[in-house]
Amino acid sequence: MSLTLTQHANRGTVGLDLDGAYVAAVQASQDVVTRAASMDLAPGVISDGEVTDVTALTEVLRDFFKASALPKRVRLGISNQQIVVRQLEIPKIDGDKERAAAVRFQAAEAIAMPLDEVVLDHQVVAQVTTPEGAARLRVVVVAARESMIARIVDAVRGAGLRPEGIDLNAFALVRALAVPSDSTETARVFCHLGGVTNLAVAVGTTCLFTRPLSTQWDSEDDNVARALAEEIRLSIDFYMAQPEARWVGEIVLSGPGSRRPGLSDELSGLIEVPVTTAEPLGRLHAGKLPAEEDPHRHTVAAGLALGAAA
Numbered sequence: 001m002s003l004t005l006t007q008h009a010n011r012g013t014v015g016l017d018l019d020g021a022y023v024a025a026v027q028a029s030q031d032v033v034t035r036a037a038s039m040d041l042a043p044g045v046i047s048d049g050e051v052t053d054v055t056a057l058t059e060v061l062r063d064f065f066k067a068s069a070l071p072k073r074v075r076l077g078i079s080n081q082q083i084v085v086r087q088l089e090i091p092k093i094d095g096d097k098e099r100a101a102a103v104r105f106q107a108a109e110a111i112a113m114p115l116d117e118v119v120l121d122h123q124v125v126a127q128v129t130t131p132e133g134a135a136r137l138r139v140v141v142v143a144a145r146e147s148m149i150a151r152i153v154d155a156v157r158g159a160g161l162r163p164e165g166i167d168l169n170a171f172a173l174v175r176a177l178a179v180p181s182d183s184t185e186t187a188r189v190f191c192h193l194g195g196v197t198n199l200a201v202a203v204g205t206t207c208l209f210t211r212p213l214s215t216q217w218d219s220e221d222d223n224v225a226r227a228l229a230e231e232i233r234l235s236i237d238f239y240m241a242q243p244e245a246r247w248v249g250e251i252v253l254s255g256p257g258s259r260r261p262g263l264s265d266e267l268s269g270l271i272e273v274p275v276t277t278a279e280p281l282g283r284l285h286a287g288k289l290p291a292e293e294d295p296h297r298h299t300v301a302a303g304l305a306l307g308a309a310a
Helices: 054-068 096-110 144-157 169-177 224-240 263-271 295-309
Strands: 013-018 022-027 032-040 071-080 083-091 118-130 135-146 162-168 185-191 197-203 205-211 248-256 273-277
Touching: 013 169, 013 224, 022 054, 032 054, 032 162, 032 295, 054 144, 071 144, 071 169, 071 205, 071 295, 083 096, 083 118, 083 205, 096 118, 096 135, 096 162, 118 144, 118 224, 135 144, 135 205, 162 169, 169 185, 169 197, 169 248, 169 295, 185 224, 185 263, 197 224, 197 248, 205 224, 224 263, 263 273
Parallel strands: 013 071, 071 162, 185 248, 248 273
Antiparallel strands: 013 022, 022 032, 083 135, 118 135, 185 197, 197 205
């Protein structure tokens, strides 16, 4: 699913993660990293996943892409409080335009934002049958404030880059770390600990729920694991209240914060669900990832790059 801007898949497109603490970029071909780079981002340029200083971000991206010799076509990821993800059911409609109109009509009641101020997209995730025998579609709907997206796009275009798609970081995360053979009998929670702590619940390769978390993993506070466990529990409870939710069988950590000593074991004990740490690039081979680059910075960018090449 892509919110806007997508024109076509292009192997010259870079997945660009504007994390907040850093920016990371990955280009991939045939499941191999062909280029990758990252750099620290000064505080205040991006806060809680939203661009707060467009001019500063433009300058950073211009210098970053020049120094890294990266292609200028980019697929962007977003994650912040200005995004709403909901599951809806609508009558089975085959026509794309008619289905989009039905989704928009029903989303007006499910999403607490004026629809004339948002960019709306949807993806069909299942077809179900009512007790009366009527076919219905279950869809995941994403709404993001247009003004928030405009600030990101303005910064990127100001740097001379060409944004070709906008994706949710959660969808990129699942794309990178889940594999088609993953069980669909249970759900998995993916928790990415970067500048923004991002959570996604997926069944197989389909993301069904996401939210940014308030917990700061890089705090020196000994209660980080307990606070993170509580946020994950709340998210699981919300997901489990949705129609035909699957039992959560595993929690998967990623991002720089996943290397915090003892975190996975402590979370597993607190939540009573197995917790593992993902291979940072998921199904991508490291390929030409520079030796000095921390692969844990590149998980979301890798997922964005896979979306660009799909």
